Amino acid sequence: MEYMNKTIDEIRKALDSKEITSEELFVEAKEKALKYQSTYNSFVTILEDYQNEKINTTVLSGIPYALKDNFSTTGILTTASSNILKDYVPIYDATAYKKLKEAGAILVGKTVLDELAMGGTGTTGHTGVVRNPWDKNRLIGGSSAGSAASVALGIVPFALGSDTGDSIRKPAAFGGVVGFKPTYGRISRFGLFAFASSLDHVGCFTRSVKDAAYVTDILKGKDEHDMTSLNDDGKAYSETLNNDITGRKLFYIKEACNLELYKNSNDPELLETLNKFQETIAKAKEIGFEVEEVEFGKDLLEALYPTYMSISCAEATSNYANLTGIQFGVRGVGKSIEDIMFDARTKGFSELIKRRFILGSYILQRENQEKLFKNAGRIRRMIVNRMNELFKTYDGLLMPASGGIAPKFGETSDQLSDRYLILENHLVIGNFGGFPSITIPSGFVNEMPISVNITGRVMEDDVVLNMANKLEEALGYKGLVKEEQ
Amino acid sequence: MYDVVIGLEVHCELKSNSKNFSGATNGYCEQPNTQVSPIDLGLPGIMPFVNKEAVKKAVKVAKALNCKVPSRMIFDRKNYFYPDLPKGYQITQVTEPVGQNGYVMIEVDGEIKKILIHDTHLEEDTANMEHMSNYSLINYNRCGVPLLETVTEPCMSSSKEAIAFLETYRTILLYLGVSDARADQGQIRCDVNISLKPKNSEKLGVRTEMKNINSFANVKIAIESEIRRQEEILSNGGIIEQETRRYDEVNDCTHLMRSKEDAIDYKYFIEPNIPPIPLTSDFLEEIEKEIPTLRYDRIVKYKDEYKLTEVEANTLTREKEISDYFEACINLGINYKTAANWITGPIISYLNKEEVPIDNIYLTPALLKELITMQEDGRISSKQAREVLEKVLEDKKPPVQVVDELGIKQIGDDNTIREIVIRLLDEHNDLVEDYKKGKNVFNFFVGSVMKETKGQANPAMTAKIVKEEIEKR
Structure with missing residues (x-):
């Protein structure tokens, strides 16, 4: 019986009914991590021994997870996947790590990233490239490459990442898992190796929206070490996931998604992705969302x-x-x-x-x-203002997370086409405005996962998770795992 | 001949429990690298949190320097690579310094001059480095200590004015209680900008900068040395290069550190990890209330209102604690002049001799009043009062008790003294005759009475009685 490929709810149940112990879960996660390491290279460090000082009653207690290797962890090698830090062992704990420790979650290992989190391919870490679980010849995206891969492979049910441009949400999309970054300041950045402080966010990878809510509920709150952290909003995001969304209004950007724009395109994956996006919109409408096409402004x-x-x-x-x-x-x-x-x-x-x-x-x-x-x-500021203007009418922005599936290694991209200029880069809007933003799997193209993204108003993490949960239910890709046969 | 134009940048460490952006202790410590947190070391992932106490103190100084204080506190990063700055940037204020466009009054040779303040801003100190022959040592204790930098306009014209400003500024810091401002511990350091221009010319000359001069005495010498150097160059038809120079104490001259071409671009930008901190009007008012009357205003008051001399006013206000002591005496009703005499005389010499602050001595203003009252009532003579004062300070006993223990009891009883005077006059009829011829014999009789009473007769009363009795003869 395997557990690491299940959702947090399911694992919780098994733990609570004493069907399995936390230590057994750790061993399963560790063995899987070791087994997949040579092929996919998700980890910089896989921990040897089970350590849990704090078994308690939180939902994450006793549950294994992986941490991107740019979170400071006392006594555990933290390299940011860079040669300059290849032997660096921190002397203090990042707040997010500390909170997970206090919640009783069990760290399995530290995951590979693009060097210093600066990159979007998962190919620039000092320990080598991270491979996509769905196709070894494809990249998983970055920078939180190993965290995305470890969740996609069913090594751990959740992993933490950081997101400066799209570093959680893009690899989540390529890996067919959920990737969520909440409002800027919702989770303390203290101890996260800073890349671009005004854009950096801490967030998580999971295999369901509900699990993302669980993890965020544990991590959020004011931290005296991070002056930009927000006061706790006192909400439990995992408890409002099933709120009625009837009448919630979503928009998508015409300049990126309108099929007319790509009439002359010879990129079948792009066209299929956009067609599937229209199917997603149809499903969203079926369950009560209103979805409209909006002209955002091409210059912006x-x-x-x-x-x-x-x-x-x-x-x-x-x-x-x-x-x-x-x-x-x-x-x-x-x-x-x-x-x-x-x-x-x-x-x-x-x-x-x-x-x-x-x-x-x-x-x-x-x-x-x-x-x-x-x-x-x-x-x-102009881009954020435009978003806030649209948020007066709409509850969220719904977009394809990418214009296609994960690229193959060495595939060159045409950086100036609309696909690459807009469709591959719009997720950064979430970082510009600090908006809560989540990517969820929405289907397959050429047997590779594709995803959609919902970005909502600042502070409305609960609304974004609620909308995403409803859409996830309608799309039917909850709990997606790619395990090697 | 040339006019000298001097501008100063004064760095001063502020007192606080912890550092400016971390929880590590801020305090002088002999043991290196014991007051350090991961934040001071610039370890990956660290973030600053602003010390509210340091902000408060910075605002206090800004207000005392008559600066405009903005409605919010924002910080900037100053980027450069050097191991004394482990983050690779210093958190400072450029965009909106905590104090802008202020002034301070100084006195030079009896003339009052207004020194313009460009700005004062809060930043963090760097680590100490000691360079050995083939290695360097770093001490991070100082790294991150709150540092206030005050920049004057180029408005001083001599080393004398520069020193007067520095002394005045230092006294302001001490009056505000924001810093110990001890140069010997590197708490106050100074950069000096100097340029020369033809006499009465409007146009400023090219300036040079001297960095990190660590004592006021050296500031004076360095300025004079640099003026000499520039004068020599200019009078030989040369031109001054804009450059940074280092003052060499040993050889009393300045050396080139770096020229303008090598000037560092610090690539300032707003610190993204510190959201703007609002300085509300309530907060500012609260701080304003905590600012005591400063030295300059006290001197004016002591001279104009209390009619004290220049010297007295200066001496009384040199330290805020002494000035506060004096004012406590005034509040108890002690005469201005009397209080000034006691404090500037015996009390300050005691403080100097014992090297103690006035707050630590046993003689409180109330006890001083007790002593002065006894003298004024004629219970003790002024000479005795000095003796009593010494005993009070040494034995830590109230004046009344000291007077009792010393057996000093002035004879203030008319009859007792009169009896002695009459007897003495009888015994020295010849002197009475001399008196009638116009000779001054009072001192002899008063002195004899004092001798007989072992100094316990009230001298004023004795003199009066001698005069009365001798007139009767």
């Missing part, structure tokens, strides 16, 4: 990617300026302090990271700041 949509790159690279150069190998991390060699830091950073980062740092540094330079950095901030 085309600005999404450059705006994101400007802000995230700029903040990243500053956030990762602590990686010098002086206080911690791999020490460089050289005659002067400057040489030592230069050497550590030259050897410690991959080319991609260096490129982004140079870009960020350029954007922040005194002579460029006004034009590049501050304008990016202004455009971000």
Whole structure:
């Protein structure tokens, strides 16, 4: 009998009825993790021993999970999948990790990410590429690649990730699992290795919306270590999932989803994905949602990617300026302090990271700041304002999470086509505005999972989860797992 | 000849229980790297949380410097790579400093001058580094300590004015109780900008900057040394390069650190981890109430209202505690001049000798009043009062008890003194004759009475009785 491929509710029941112990669950998770490791490479670290100091009555007590390797964990190697941190063992706990520990959840391992969470492919971690459970020749997406894969493979029922542009919701989509990032500040970021502080979110991967609500209920709340964290709203998201959604209004973006735009496209996966999206809309309407097509503004949509790159690279150069190998991390060699830091950073980062740092540094330079950095901030504000305007009418934005299925390794993308400029980048809107945003599986194209995303108003995490739960019920892909035959 | 233009940037560590953005202790500690948290070390994932006490103190200084205080507190990142700054950036204020466009009055050679304050802003201190021949040591105890930087306009024209400003500023910090401002512990440090321009010219010359001068004495010497250097260059037809220089104490000269071309672009941007902190009018009012009358205003009051001398006013206000003590005496009804005399005289010399603060001495203003009253009532002489004061301070006993124990009892009884005076006059008829011829013999008779009474006769009363009795002869 296996448990790790089940939902939290089911595992909870088995634990409560003493059908299985928490330690047995850990062993199952660990063995699966080890078994899949050589093929899929989800983990940087798989823990040896079962450790649980706090069995208690929370819903997550005794349940194994995986943590992205950019959360600070005392005494446990935390590399952010970067060579410069390949031996770094933290001395303090991230708040999210601490809360899970206190809730009695059992850590199984630390998962691979794109180096320093800067990337969307899951191919840039220092321990190698993460493979998609549904097709080994395809990537899973990133940056929370290992967390997505470990949940998709049924190694653990949930995993934590971080989301700066779409780093939870995109790999969730490619892996056929649920990926949720709540409102900015809902979950403390303290101890999450900062990439772009104004865009970073903590969130989770699960195999049902209800499980995402369970995990968020445990993690949310004010943290004195994170001044941007929100006061607890006093709600239990897992208890309002079945509220009536009749009359809830959703919109989707015409400039990205209208089939007319792609008349001349020779990308059958894209067309099938968009057709399936129309089917999803039909199902949503069947259960009581109103869904409308809205013209968002093409200029704003085309600005999404450059705006994101400007802000995230700029903040990243500053956030990762602590990686010098002086206080911690791999020490460089050289005659002067400057040489030592230069050497550590030259050897410690991959080319991609260096490129982004140079870009960020350029954007922040005194002579460029006004034009590049501050304008990016202004455009971000315009995009958020546009969303808030639409949120006066609509309860949420419903979109395909991606314009297709997970790409094969080495597949090149046409970065300037509408598909790549808008359909692959709209999830960042959720980060610009700190909106709660969830991705759920919505079907298959070429035997690979595709997903839809719902993004709602700030603070209305409960509404977003409620809408997603109802849609999940209608779509019928709850509990999706890809296990190797 | 040239006009000298000086601007100052003064860094001062603020007192607080914990550091500016972490929970680590803020305090001087001999043992290196014992007051450090993961936040101070810039470990991955750390986030700052703002110390409210430090904000309060920064606002207090801003208000005391007559600055405009914004309605919210925001912070910026100053980015540069150096191991004394483990995060790779310093959290500071550039966009909206806590204090803007203020001024402070200083006095130089009896002249009052207004020094303009460009801004004052709250930031964090860096770690200490000690460079050895082939390695360096880092002490993070200081890293993250709340640091207030006050920047003046380039408006001073001599080292004297610069020092007067620094002294005044330091006194303000001490009066506000926001810092111990001890230069010997590196709590107050100074950057100096200097430029020279042809006499009475409107246009400012090219300035050089000297960084991190650690004592006021060195500021004076460094300024004078740099003025000499610039004068020499200019009078030889040379030009001054905009650059940062380091003052070399040993050789009393300045050395080039980096030129303008190498100036660092700090790539400032707003710290995204600290949401704007509103400074409400209630909060600001509350802080304003806590600001005591500052030294400058006290000096004016002591001179104009209490009619004290310049020297007295200056001495009494050098330390806020002494000035507060003086004012407590005034509130108890002690005469201004009397209180000033006691404090600037015997009390301050006792403080200096024993190296104790005035708050720690046994003699409270109330006890001082007790002593002064005894003297005014004629129970003790002024000479005795000085003796009693010393005993009070040493033995920690109230003046009344000391007077009893010393057996000092002034004879204030008319008859007792009169009896002695009459006898003495009888014995020294020759002197009475001298008196009638116009000689001054009072001192002899008064002195003899004091001798006979072992100094216990009230001198004023004795003199009066001698005069009465001698007139009768």
